[in-house]
Amino acid sequence: MPIRLYDTGVRKVRDFVPLTPGRVSIYLCGATVQAAPHIGHIRSGLNFDIMRRWFEYRGHDVTFVRNVTDIDDKIIKKAAERNRSWWSIGHENERAFNHGYDALGCRPPTHEPRATGHIPEMTEMMRVLIERGHAYEADGNVYFDVRSFAGYLSLSNQELDNLLQPSGEGETGKRDPRDFAMWKAVKPGEPSWQTPWGRGRPGWHLECSAMVHTYLGDAFDIHGGGIDLIFPHHENEIAQARAFGDDFASYWVHNAWVTMSGEKMSKSLGNSVLVSEMVKRWRPVVLRYYLGTPHYRSMIEYSEDALREAESAFARIEGFVQRVVEKVGGEVAPADEVLPAFAEAMDDDLGVPQALAIVHTVVRQGNSALAADDKEAAVARLAEVRAMLGVLGLDPLDPHWAGDDDRGQELHGAVDTLVRLVLEQREAARGRQDWATADAIRDHLRRSGLVIEDGPGGPRWTLGPTGTRTGAP
Known part of the structure; x- marks a missing residue:
């Protein structure tokens, strides 16, 4: 069965056929680094990380390019507000984005180009477009003539006569208000680069068209990004690239x-939830589960309750994995292949929610095998679960999640020693049939955020979901 993807360009799900068999090229519009990332920013990188992992599982060699927009109006404004250099603002926030991607288990891209490293390529693209009559210079600015490109607005499906093109300060000399800036003339105190049309800096849209051409050539498979980029950014990328002579993206x-309270999570609205703060309150793997398991085309309404539900759901998976590992006395390797139902769900427009339902079904089967003391069946189920979770980047035994720092391991060991001492006291109370004391100990541990399970091998403890701690007895 082929992988099928929803293509914004044709507004339907269609079979994915790569330009080169066995190879997939993906360009993702990455960070604009005027501020540190909130979880809405990281969601995009996470969704495309899952896409990349699935293509690789299906045997494709993936080239994944995720750019960094390190110069634009917002970065310059932020630098002025803080009385800092534009490049230091960009560098600081680029590192914050990469820390966020890394924390949530996103694999590094094949290439991560910065816009400011590709001014010569942008200059060449503008030169060709001016020569072909698709662009023009005015007052040191360079604009794209949208009426010169017949396919303009085919992605966003708008009418040109009704178009309101976003414009920035200093964009003078336009022949048509709908034309967009490819190059912006220098302003006092702003960074600038020399071109045949004077000093200035690139427009946002030109940056991506030039970087795509540099790293993926004149044709590539998939262009990705958030739905807010469809217009004007992606629409303008298409116009520039195809007028330049590139076939550009086959799929969008x-x-x-x-969202928060129904609105897009946005710095300008003041409703951002920074990744750097979220990972202090929630385990990064739980954040990945929360952001990565809804369908990539579905809105996620942020709430603490939803995060707690994600934490509990992942804890059920993790608890099963830990119990089997303890039973066999070592790790169980992932199965060579995912289950057919899981694969069918992922092939159908990356149906992660349906695929995850298969994971939870197998976890329940594995727990039943454990309850029946069927070690062989439990091990088989764990192997299947690990294979499926590996594709989603959620395998608890993956070194990225299991490899806590040394201090964390030491802390876990100290807690384990103390809890086992308390559990021995509980077992002694149970042995003398002092049920009141045994229950009081169990309840005290529960209020401390621990879950106690009594099994044939004796009691075991695990950390309960965040929020289970209810205070002193």
Whole structure:
């Protein structure tokens, strides 16, 4: 069965056929680094990380390019507000984005180009477009003539006569208000680069068209990004690239937003939830589960309750994995292949929710095998679960999640020693049939955020979901 993807360009799910058999090229519009990332920003990188992993599982060699927009109006404004250099603002926030991607288990891209490293390529693209009558210079700016490109607005499906093109300060000399800036003339105190049309800096849309051409050539498979980029950014990328002579993207894939109170999570609205703060309150693997398991085209309404539900759901998976590992006395390797139902769900427009339902079904089967003391069946189920979770980047035994720092391991060991001492006291109370004391100990541990399970091999403890701690007895 072929992989099928929803293509924004044709507004339907269609079979994915790569330009080169066995190879997939993906360009994702990455960070604009005027501020640190909130979880809405990281969702996009996470969704396309899952896409990449699935293509690789299906045997494709993936080239994944995720750019960094390190110069634009917002970065310059932020630098002025803080009385800092534009490049230091960009560098600081680029590192924050990469820390966020890394924390949530996103694999590094094949290439991660910065816009400012590709001014010569942008200059060449503008030169060709001016020569072909698709662009023009005015007052040191360079604009794209949207009426010169017949396919303009085919992605966003708008009418040109009704178009309101976003414009920035200093964009003078336009022949048509709908034309967009490819190059912006220098302004006092702003960074600038020399071109045949004077000093200035690139427009946002030109940056991506030039970087795509540099790293993926004149044709590539998938262009991705958030739905808010369809217009004007992606529409203008298409116009520039195809007028330049590139075939550009074969498929357009867009992820939905993370919202708060029904609005897009946005720095300008003041409703951002920074990744750097979230990972202090929630385990990064739980954040990945929360952001990565809804369908990529579905909105996620942020709430603490939803995060707690994600934490509990992942804890059920993790608890099963830990119990089997303890039973066999070592790790169980992932199965060579995922289950057919899981694969069918992932092939159908990356149906992660349906695929995850298969994971939870197998976890329940594995728990039943454990309850029946069927070690062989439990091990087989764990192997299947690990194979499926590996594709989603959620395998608890993956070194990225299991490899806690030394201090964390030491802390876990100290807690384990103390809890086992308390559990021995509980077992002694049970042995003398002092049920009141045994129950009081269990309840005290529960209020401390621990879950106690009594099994044939004796009691075991695990950390309960965040929020289970209810205070002193």
